[in-house]
Amino acid sequence: MTKDTNVYTVDQYNGWADEHDWKTVKYDSESRALFYSFLNFETKGKKLLDVACGSGHDLLHYKDSFGFDVNGVDASDKEVAFANKRLGEDAVKVGLSDAIPFEDKTFDVVVSKYAPQAFNSIEDFYNEVIRVLKPGGYFIILTTHPMRQFLEKSVKPRDYFKKEVVVSWIYEHTIPLKEWSHTFNEYFSPLFLDNFIIEQFYEKADTKECIEHIDGESYPGYFLFRAKKK
Ligand SMILES: C[S@@+](CC[C@H](N)C(=O)[O-])C[C@H]1O[C@@H](n2cnc3c(N)ncnc32)[C@H](O)[C@@H]1O
Incomplete structure (x- = not known):
């Protein structure tokens, strides 16, 4: 690894990698199915990279059900070990x-x-994705919605635009996950719009079991998009 900006995340994931491995299967089925529905193009034999792939449940599915030739990358060496064992390569x-x-x-x-x-x-x-993706290639992400991260900000009055670490309680309030807050300006920046064309977009509430709802309110917990590299 050449940079250490995410080291605290690495420690966090290394700390509960085995717990995360089974919980991700138990709780994330809805978002997973939605994400897979964005892979509605010719996939057989195509080369796919999963960035921050975790323990490889998705990679195995991309390989076995979609026929992709798969690779992954993850900051946590424990998650990587799980993934390679699961894939058998x-x-x-x-x-x-x-x-x-x-x-x-x-x-x-x-x-x-x-x-x-x-x-x-x-x-x-994004700069790295633009570098490793072929022209015309697909870029698909699912990420925590900026609205949810705004609600998770603990310092009041809250500032949507201030980058800070927020805590998400996930999997029936069993795991506190610390993550950076982000804005739509970051996700749909000039860099992104110069290099990609958005083909699909969707925002959705998390299932209750997956992520603790803040004050019982309804709001989008995550969004996903599929974009094509120009
Ligand atoms: C919530 S898990 C999601 C794993 C998997 N994509 C899934 O949907 O089940 C987030 C993963 O991101 C990895 N991660 C966090 N920050 C990272 C970074 N900057 N670069 C690479 N991996 C990172 C963590 O190690 C962890 O495996």
């Missing part, structure tokens, strides 16, 4: 979203599910 590398350890123009598809909210810099992540 060393397809996943330890690395960061802002220094992806793969060559330029390698992939037809780059995905990142329930993870970009944890990245320090969305811009650095």
Whole structure:
């Protein structure tokens, strides 16, 4: 790894990697199904990279059900070990979203599910995706909604635009997850709009079991998009 900006996230995930491994299967089925529905194009034999792939449940599905040739990257060496064991091959590398350890123009598809909210810099992540994705390739993400992160801000009065670490209580209030707050300005920045065309977009509330709802209110917990590289 070349940068240490996300080290505290790495420690966090290394700390509960095995717990996360089974909880992700138990609680994330709805967002997972929605995410898979965005892969509605010819997938067989195409090269896919999952950034912040976690323990590899999705990668196995991309490989077995969609016929993708898969690779992954994750900051947590424990999650990477799980993923490679699950896949039965060393397809996943330890690395960061802002220094992806793969060559330029390698992939037809780059995905990142329930993870970009944890990245320090969305811009650095996008620069890396633009580098490793082939022209015409698909970029698909699912990330925590900025509205949810705004509600999670603890310092009042809350400032939507101030970058700070927020705490999400997930999986029936069993795990406090610390992540960076982000804005729509970051997700749909000039860099993004110069390089991608958005084809699909959706925002949705989390299921109650997956993430603790703040004050019982209804709001979008995450959003996802599919974009095509120009
Ligand atoms: C909530 S989990 C999501 C895992 C998987 N994508 C899923 O949907 O189940 C977030 C993952 O992001 C990884 N992660 C966090 N920050 C990262 C970064 N900057 N670069 C690479 N991986 C990162 C963590 O180690 C963790 O495995």
